[in-house]
Amino acid sequence: MKRALFKIMLLVFPSFSVVFMSCTERIDIELDDTYTRLVVEGGITDQPGPQRVVLSLSGNYFENAPPRWVEGARVSISDGENTYLLVEVAPGIYETGPEVIGVPGRTYVLDIGGVVIDGQEQEFTARSTMPRVSAMDSIGLEYREDWEIWQVQLYALDPPSRDFYLFRVYVNDILMSDTIDEYVVASDEFFNGNYTYGIMVQWLDRASVSPGDTVTLEMAAITEEYANFIWELQDQTGFNTPLFSGPPANISSNVQPGAMGFFHASSLTRMKAVID
């Protein structure tokens, strides 16, 4: 929430630049090349499978091409008792069957083998312990005239534990928060054990919904490491200025050794409301 507080400010501060007449312009910059890293995106939830892991390779910054998918890798997830093998269903996309369902409290280990980078075969591993999500009481939808958005509001009681939340929103079962910078991540550091009183946790552009649409709010309990990962990613892909940004830095990863991306275990709950 600390970062969320900060974001409130960032929303507000662009108005300073109005005062000082800032402008932007594309420029050409020569950048060096860098070596290739494995990029992992995936996780396991407490919802019915398939559970999915996507593998790709990093490129040079101005490559401006789709990612290279990692095909033919050996991917498995284990919870200490069972090991589930993931099957490559499309280039770089590895899935379990629908019967694999995560259980809060368990620690999941991702093992990746047979990845060839620059001619060398490498292995990677990651682990994540699934936190337990608390219940929502209800959700609200309220149109906000000046921002031209629908606010998705949450009514829930935060449990006394240290919690990290991830909020995403669907319209008619289609995920609207489909890029990671649209995820809303909050820690309860500043409201531990409190009631949420309909605080805005997601939003929808006016144009993206119409009366009668069903809006689904998804609240996930995530680990602190995953929350940090998303915050760092949002910082590093957001607008930076000499005023409020620290020096750029690589985002963290729980995939060892030296990979990018994250393998996360999370439990989630959903609630629906209809736009009127």
Add this chain to the structure above:
Amino acid sequence: MKRLSLIGALLIFGFFRLLAAADGPVEEMAGRFTISGNIRNAGTGEELLGATVLVKELSTGTSTNVYGFYSISLLPGRYTLVFSYVGYEPHTQTFDLRTSTTCNIELRPVSAMLGEVVIQGQRQGENLAKAEMSVVKMDVKTIRKIPALMGEVDILKAIQLLPGVQATSEGGSGFSVRGGNPDQNLIILDEATVHNASHLLGFFSVFNNDAIKDVNLYKGDIPAWAGGRLSSLLDVRMKDGNMKAVSGSGGIGTISSRLTLEGPLQKDVSSWVLSGRRTYADVFLRLSKNEEINENILYFYDFNGKMNFRISENDRLFVSGYYGKDVFRNPDFKMGWGNETMSMRWNHLFSKRLFSNVTVLRSAYRYNLGVPEGQANSFDWAARMVDHGIKADLGFYPDPNNTLRFGASTVYHRFEPGVARGLGEETIFSTFEVPHSFAIESGLYVSNEQKLGSRVVLKYGLRYSMFQNIGSGTVYNFDERFQVIDSSVYAQGRIYNTYAGFEPRAGMTYLLNEQSSLKLSYSRTRQYVHLASNSTGGTPLDIWFPSSPNVKPQVADQFALGYFRNLREGMIEASAEVYYKMVDHAIDFRDHAELLLNKELEGELRFGESRAYGLELLFRKNTGALTGWVGYTLSRSDRTIRGVNDGRTYRSPYDKPHDVSVVLSYELNPRLTFGANWVYATGNPVTFPTGRAVIGNKVVPIYSDRNTYRMPDYHRLDLSITLLGKAKPGRNFQGEWNLSVYNAYARKNAWAINFVQDEANPEITYAEKTYLFSIIPSLTYNFKF
């Protein structure tokens, strides 16, 4: 500890010895008599700082201290003394010295016509012979001639035009001295520390030029009386107030207006000055049809006030204060921040040779922000830092060859790093408070400036500083990976951690001949209080934190060597200085550091070494129709911090190898003056991405090593024309129009460079620069009466 108390005892003993020696019957020490007094402006009664007193017969002399006091002790005889100050007609007086004499001198400002002739003869050579180096004095008149952003004349912007000093970001008032961090500058206003010297996110400084009398910047050779910061001392003195008659000055500008009034309470005995300033951008914004703009309210205001009393021949009292505030608000958010300083000073002459000043001071910086009550996310967040201190400084003038200074100071720091609380019944937020902390920072010093023969001047001093963390306090204990293990809580009043150390300062001047001199200096400085900020621009949310069991004081050693030469009979002062500076226990922050509202802030710090070195050239012309300076700096600075950039050395954010500034003013006739400045600097070091990974449908950057790239080079030209109103006999009022053009050739200097994902085609990324100012003209009307 034993050793420390011994030294303390020696210092105190020495102190009393001196007091005794300077008192009463010992007046005629070594058969000498003293001429002492104050040198003042005849027009206003203001004391003149750094005015010179020359004894013609002996070719020696002295100068006034920051309170305008001078004292010179000579063997009995007949002497001719010349009192002079730049821009004033010198005064010559003959003394038949048989007894100690008090002689207050009033100097008359030269009229514009006479200017050139007068200044030359007197001032020549002074810069060569002075024991100090790496010091720049700027008078308010010089600063006023410099073209300014939106016509807002600003001492911090003027300082950034000197070699060795850089702006930390476009248009900002933050500055870096010789590669140091902005938080390594000690900025004092009438002795009270100013913690955050900027208004409006740094685009303006807190100093209202109309209220300022004198500005001195020490870039390295920091005098022993000052301490607590590594890189520089910016000593700003407020006007004392006109002792003769009520007068005023002010200006109406594009973005702000200001008014200063001053006058005597009792003629030649006491005076007051009051100065205020407010911006009115918010008034224009409200007129805008765009709702997003007209709902935003943004302004700042500040006040300077001062009174001074000549209580008796030997006593003088000054009370001065500053209060400033910035306000930003719209229906969803509000924010405010500001400084306040207050100092009370008492000058006392124990004897004609022993001058003393005692200062009681308070300074505070605070900010608050929040969402107004009535929403689920309503909150208020406030942070503050307050200093209370007392200082005593004494100056002893035993003979023309020695000037002794000694004194002591102690400051009580109170840190309130932040408390955030929910507002109203239905708010999600609880109260979250980062514990307060407290510390005492003390210093003792003694220094002497000694002339050896006619060629050598020595300056040597020793400062002993001590920093104590005092309860109540909470200290988190960290493991090697900066994870909290546990915490220790200390009771109120308990001193739970002490750092102390010596800070030697030394310098030597060797006059090679009439036209040139060589200077050397060494100084050690220790910094106990640091700024929790890793932005280069500086923000209102800057909060300071103390050294503690986890945070050692930063210690800097600086060596400098300079060659000073006067060309064309003193018309042009030229200097070349080289310096090398090393900092131990330098502080930087971990990647993705969380510096705000963080109880475990110390876990975000990383420690190591930093160094800076460079060459500074300055050519300055003070007389004639064309005045100004050309400065060039060649410098480097880097850091090696464990836990940052994998421990590899990286460029500091203030590493700018080349820096040029040209500041010129041309007086076409007494009414019309043209001003121009041009700056050029290598682009700031930055970190750019070299690789990309696609995660969550976003292109995520993979970065180069820290600061391996550079922003494009920065350059800019500013111009100004000042037209003085016709002077009318019998009327004091004088007006002046100033037209300034900032960034005259509209260079689009990059303020920030972002790497952006194309919205239409997410696979494409490109670099985009943000620039703040295109060409900005502004018109200001200034007046005085």
